[in-house]
Amino acid sequence: MKATAINNNYPHVSHRDASLGYRRREHVLMLLLMSPAVLVVFVLLLIPLGWLIGQSFYADGFSLEHYQRIFTEGIYWNTFWVTFRISFIVTLLALLMGYPIAYAASILPRRWSMLVLALVILPFWTSVLVRAYAWLILLQRSGVVNESLLGVGLIDAPLALVHNELGTIIATVHILLPFMVLPLYATMQKIPSDLIQAGASLGGTPLHVFMRVFFPLSLSGVLAGMTLVFVLCLGFYITPELVGGGRTVMASMLVSRNIQLYSDWGAASAVSVVLLICVLAIFYVVSRLVPLEKILGAK
């Protein structure tokens, strides 16, 4: 009996060995399967990024000249100031508009909430370029908005709605709104309705329940949406280029001007690197408050 008991142990041990070897082989296989993706990321993302960073330190040998210029010359400061200001305003407007939409989508019956979300996502499938031109047509001097306002008699002269910072903000909010609504909706949907009912049963008015229960629970979604919109806005290019009238110079346009006007790849790279560091810093700060996968994957 004893012997068999011991004997019985052996198959168990050898089985464990086999499973370990099997797992290891599985790991190798997984790595192999992943290798095309890793290779793509490495070749198309990491190498160019390294090259970009290298170039930003290069001017006839190693040099900090490009960075020095960014931190001392007025135009660079100005551009970053404009970029952050526009991004901040856009984020705020997107939140003010996106929160009620996401809230409505989360409390409406499923069929209606799908409709609301579809309306949010639909413009998403139209090219950014097309939407910028659409805003031009709507907002320009002889555009639909100005003509209607003039027709109704609300204004005497056309308003300058586009070819300036205002036009840039309007068009950018439109483009980035889905990035606010979707994380907000994902968060709100997971707030148990029992909590709201509990709040109400304890005598809270709807407003009180919303402020004390619902809103604080939706804050992680607010933060996720704001981060996404802000970060995406920092790098916006086509929209300010087309509807900004040439005066609204954002950081990405500074990159392109540096190359197109001055063929200065080092300066352009340095601006890109600074912008990238800003984005990473924002993500770092936010990740201390909300898990990063919640922002990126909207878990």
Added chain:
Amino acid sequence: MMKDTNCLKYLFGSSVMVIGALGAGQTLADGEITFVSQGSAYQDAQTVSILDPVAEALGITIRQESAPDAWPMIRTQGTTGQAVWDVVDTPPLNCVRGGNQGLIEELDFSQIPNAESMPEEYKTPYSVAYEFYSSVLAYNPEAFDGNPPQSWEDFWNVEEYPGNRALRNHPLGTLEAALMADGVAREDLYPLDVDRAFAKLEEIKPHITTWWTSGGQSAQLLYDGEVDMLMMWNGRVSAIINEGADADFTYNDGILQNTHLCIIEGAPNQETAVEFINAAIAPEYQANLPLHIDYGPGNPAAFDTGKIPDERARELPSFPENAERQVLMSYEWWASSAGEQAERRWLEFMQR
């Protein structure tokens, strides 16, 4: 390219350049050249009017490539000594700047007899004029009731000529216009008084609705009635006039610009390249170009061939009577260090 610096074209151009670079392995036999221009309708027009007839006449093969902005590629090919291109059709600024930096071959004009009769200012040691266009004052006649602006002085006169205005978001040509508006005579423009030009631009800045970046954008602004007057390229105005837009322009105070042909330093087919340049500026081929696009011939002798109908000739920027009312942009000045510094001040001016 100077006429079309929109970003999409730039990207497209870069990708074409990459494809061009990949094909660099094969060496070209004699009797072949690689010719680079700026693409789109302009390159198509050249192919029919100049490139195909020249290839046939010389018995050579012309491989075409296009790059809206040739400068980065000229720099790369010149500095690495791995020239792939032979002849480039590009603004003379690139030819002169490239020549100064040893990226562009000096031309031996004894091998280019067709250039002999051309005005001296249409040539540089490195290049020769190929075609002409102009930055003109265009306007919407409807907005001015029979009294449209006819000079940059009028353009700057916001009292007498109210209306929305646009200028190009680029110093080339814009500084010239500002100085003419400030009363500098056309013949006294160069060397540009940069401080004075920027001061004058500061004056008009609050009245500029849009600083345009691409030729297409400038056309759209006038076509849609978004602006009443603006600086734009003559070919772009003509195009929207043909489409039935309320638009017109004047060659008064126009800034006459051109592109030149030049040869990359160490080009693989130098001899054929020189032969090609001589043929490409021959009056009989040059005269074909304006029949296909709104650009004038680089060689004024083309007007004497009888090929260009008189009515057509009068519409062209380099037609002698039109050229007289304009100022020829000095690319030599823009290529100088003063010119480069002026260019660098542009972004600062826009940001303020």
